[in-house]
Amino acid sequence: MSKKVEPMFIKQVEIKNFRLLKDVSLSLDKESTVVVGRNNSGKTSLTEIFRRLFSEKNPSFQLEDFSLTSIGRFKEAFHAKLAGESEPTIRTLIPTIELTLVVEYDSDLKDLGALSDFIIDLDETSTVAKLKVSYQLKDGKIDLLFEDLLDDSDFFKKLKERIPKLFTTVVIAIDPTDDKNNAIEDYSKLRNLLDVDFINAQRGLNDETQTEKDVLGKVLSNIFKNASLESAPDEMKQKSQELEAVVNDIQVKVDKDFKEKVDALLPALKIFGYPGLSDPKLSTETTFNVQTLLNSNTQIRYFREEGISLPETYNGLGSRNLIYILFQLFEFFRKYQSNPIEAKNHIVFIEEPEAHLHPQMQEVFIRQLHKIAEEFSKSFNNSKPWPVQFVVSTHSTHIANEADFESIRYFLTVSEGRPETRIKDLKDEFKSEDRKKDKDFIHKYLTLTRCDLFFADKAMLIEGSSERLLMPMLIKKTDEENPTAPLAGQYLSVVEIGGAYAHHFYKFLDFLELRTLIITDLDSTQQTKSDKDKIIYTACEVSKGTHSSNAGIINWFKKNDVAIELPEIMKKAVSEKIEITRRIAFQIPETGKSACGRSFEDAFIITNCELFGISNSDEKELEIMAYERAEKIKKTNFALEFALDKTDWKVPLYIKEGLLWLSESPKEDQIETIIGPLVGSDE
Numbered sequence: 001m002s003k004k005v006e007p008m009f010i011k012q013v014e015i016k017n018f019r020l021l022k023d024v025s026l027s028l029d030k031e032s033t034v035v036v037g038r039n040n041s042g043k044t045s046l047t048e049i050f051r052r053l054f055s056e057k058n059p060s061f062q063l064e065d066f067s068l069t070s071i072g073r074f075k076e077a078f079h080a081k082l083a084g085e086s087e088p089t090i091r092t093l094i095p096t097i098e099l100t101l102v103v104e105y106d107s108d109l110k111d112l113g114a115l116s117d118f119i120i121d122l123d124e125t126s127t128v129a130k131l132k133v134s135y136q137l138k139d140g141k142i143d144l145l146f147e148d149l150l151d152d153s154d155f156f157k158k159l160k161e162r163i164p165k166l167f168t169t170v171v172i173a174i175d176p177t178d179d180k181n182n183a184i185e186d187y188s189k190l191r192n193l194l195d196v197d198f199i200n201a202q203r204g205l206n207d208e209t210q211t212e213k214d215v216l217g218k219v220l221s222n223i224f225k226n227a228s229l230e231s232a233p234d235e236m237k238q239k240s241q242e243l244e245a246v247v248n249d250i251q252v253k254v255d256k257d258f259k260e261k262v263d264a265l266l267p268a269l270k271i272f273g274y275p276g277l278s279d280p281k282l283s284t285e286t287t288f289n290v291q292t293l294l295n296s297n298t299q300i301r302y303f304r305e306e307g308i309s310l311p312e313t314y315n316g317l318g319s320r321n322l323i324y325i326l327f328q329l330f331e332f333f334r335k336y337q338s339n340p341i342e343a344k345n346h347i348v349f350i351e352e353p354e355a356h357l358h359p360q361m362q363e364v365f366i367r368q369l370h371k372i373a374e375e376f377s378k379s380f381n382n383s384k385p386w387p388v389q390f391v392v393s394t395h396s397t398h399i400a401n402e403a404d405f406e407s408i409r410y411f412l413t414v415s416e417g418r419p420e421t422r423i424k425d426l427k428d429e430f431k432s433e434d435r436k437k438d439k440d441f442i443h444k445y446l447t448l449t450r451c452d453l454f455f456a457d458k459a460m461l462i463e464g465s466s467e468r469l470l471m472p473m474l475i476k477k478t479d480e481e482n483p484t485a486p487l488a489g490q491y492l493s494v495v496e497i498g499g500a501y502a503h504h505f506y507k508f509l510d511f512l513e514l515r516t517l518i519i520t521d522l523d524s525t526q527q528t529k530s531d532k533d534k535i536i537y538t539a540c541e542v543s544k545g546t547h548s549s550n551a552g553i554i555n556w557f558k559k560n561d562v563a564i565e566l567p568e569i570m571k572k573a574v575s576e577k578i579e580i581t582r583r584i585a586f587q588i589p590e591t592g593k594s595a596c597g598r599s600f601e602d603a604f605i606i607t608n609c610e611l612f613g614i615s616n617s618d619e620k621e622l623e624i625m626a627y628e629r630a631e632k633i634k635k636t637n638f639a640l641e642f643a644l645d646k647t648d649w650k651v652p653l654y655i656k657e658g659l660l661w662l663s664e665s666p667k668e669d670q671i672e673t674i675i676g677p678l679v680g681s682d683e
Contacts, residue, residue, distance in 0.1 A: 008115060008344045009389055012102035017070040017095050019045040022420040026409055028389055031370040034403040035393040036454040037411030042421030043393045047198065047349045049099055053133050054196035059169045061097055061135050063160040068418040070095035074159055078146050087142055096136040102176070103129040114192035115344050118173040120183055130174040133190065141166045195343040197332045199325055201351035321356045322365070326372065333376045333386055346388040354396035362398040400454050401446040405439065410454060412513055429511045441504040456493035458662055459509070459516040461502050466600050467519060468496050469639035477651050478659040485663040499523060502552035509582050516582045517662040519655060521599045523550040524566055541627045542587070542596040543620060556584050574657070585658030595623040601638060602630035603652045611649060
């Protein structure tokens with residue numbers, strides 16, 4: 001399905017010095033952008049900076065909101081001031097929190113509306129506008145910021161108190177062809193240009209309790225509020241007026257009958273000398289308004305047979321969560337319609353929509369999200385498009401794998417001195433023609449298997465069912481020998497892929513910068529000639545092998561499209577089996593031995609030959625016997641037997657070496673803590 005071109009949309013978001021987002025750039029899809037990544041990778045910070053700048057009348061940040069690196073610059077600026085540097089020089093050192101938006105628009109638009117204030121370039125063919133929102137020190141406040149400060153332990157404590165008072169938010173229009181050409185704009189113009197709303201991860205949809213609020217019913221109150229605005233569409237105002245008329249009829253009845261009964265309940269205050277000679281008589285007045293009725297006294301009910309209706313808490317959390325999201329989206333749509341100054345674009349952030357939704361519902365949600373916006377426009381806005389862009393942050397493998405591959409933005413925390421976030425774009429990474437085959441394969445595989453590579457701390461690619469069933473025991477046994485860095489306590493994603501397809505993941509794993517162990521089989525083959533002099537390769541023991549049929553190994557060591565032969569593969573050093581964040585592991589002889597397995601099963605037999613009644617055999621005989629037995633094994637039964645019943649065995653050397661490497665953490669520079677407990681959330 002081709003994507004329509006919006007009159008205006010946010011093409012690029014750039015953020016500087018906010019928490020882990022030290023200096024990042026994020027492209028937004030015209031419809032829906034899906035944000036994924038491990039915990040504490042900065043996903044929440046993306047939503048939070050928009051929330052601060054677009055939900056608060058006077059946006060304010062704390063010292064803890066500045067990135068760790070930028071916080072150190074306050075001291076640099078302080079020392080520059082002590083050294084007598086000029087004010088412009090000092091100001092360049094004082095950090096600012098910045099959100100820059102690159103906007104693309106249709107040059108044929110007759111009415112640019114609020115966007116026209118931010119178009120300051122003179123290029124008539126340009127279709128890009130750029131604006132920056134900067135949280136920065138107010139003019140003339142350098143002396144106050146550093147007044148009476150000392151370079152001591154109280155430096156940041158005092159600074160923390162001053163920043164909210166001395167910093168302000170400034171909106172700047174920037175010439176996209178010349179950053180030096182810029183103009184300061186009123187903050188209100190930004191609000192007129194862009195509407196931003198949020199559906200938070202914590203939505204108050206708890207299990208039923210006596211004190212639980214009916215959160216779905218309360219959304220109706222906001223929908224009515226937007227409908228009653230003077231700028232609302234006529235059909236919205238008509239329904240609002242009809243509700244008012246109903247309530248007014250009730251008010252007439254209340255004023256007459258209800259008032260008399262309530263007045264009779266008032267105590268006879270005359271006993272205490274009240275109201276006195278000149279004081280008016282006490283009375284009551286009861287008033288109704290639609291806003292209060294909807295907010296406090298209206299509930300969503302679920303109708304069942306024979307006239308019975310159930311409260312919203314009787315429905316499952318998943319259904320209520322989905323309904324709540326739909327209600328919120330409809331409220332945002334109605335608010336957009338009712339705004340007296342129509343914003344040119346609307347961004348809606350949805351955090352963790354997967355809460356309480358079963359996997360199939362998660363997949364449907366992400367597929368249908370923008371169709372909901374189209375349906376609102378069609379049914380309630382005379383098909384006039386609602387210019388909305390959705391940004392969905394998720395920990396769900398179902399949503400991530402079902403989303404359009406090119407709409408995914410991967411948040412990665414890196415530690416190069418101090419932790420910070422790097423944002424990676426799958427669309428850019430796999431746009432070249434030579435990556436297309438890998439891209440298509442990976443997208444299909446992720447859709448079919450729901451693997452969680454986007455969210456894991458480490459990963460493992462394995463051959464088949466034997467390794468998959470025995471892997472928990474393999475890890476446990478290796479951890480017992482290496483208790484300092486146990487793998488069992490790490491978030492490990494295990495992907496069953498097979499040697500024939502593992503190489504398609506290599507560039508994807510590099511993109512994820514995910515420490516990954518690829519455990520695969522040598523798959524030794526012997527090159528021979530057939531009766532018709534055609535070269536063929538037949539499976540054989542490793543000692544007789546001339547080549548490997550394993551595509552993962554071939555592509556790992558292939559140079560200039562020339563595959564190396566098996567003897568050369570067997571000579572590869574450990575360092576040659578490591579490529580930045582990934583390592584390949586295939587069968588090797590046990591220490592001091594020469595027999596080598598072709599597959600996991602014969603390597604397991606060779607390592608534990610006594611369990612199979614094989615002893616007093618020379619290495620060649622051992623290799624042959626293991627190969628012959630492995631050929632007859634039913635892999636699932638074999639794995640279950642040694643995972644559940646016969647558990648006293650040794651881990652094959654090639655797997656042990658690989659698991660020990662995987663358990664290690666990459667060497668990182670120790671993070672220097674410059675403000676100790678002042679550091680806020682990494683998210």
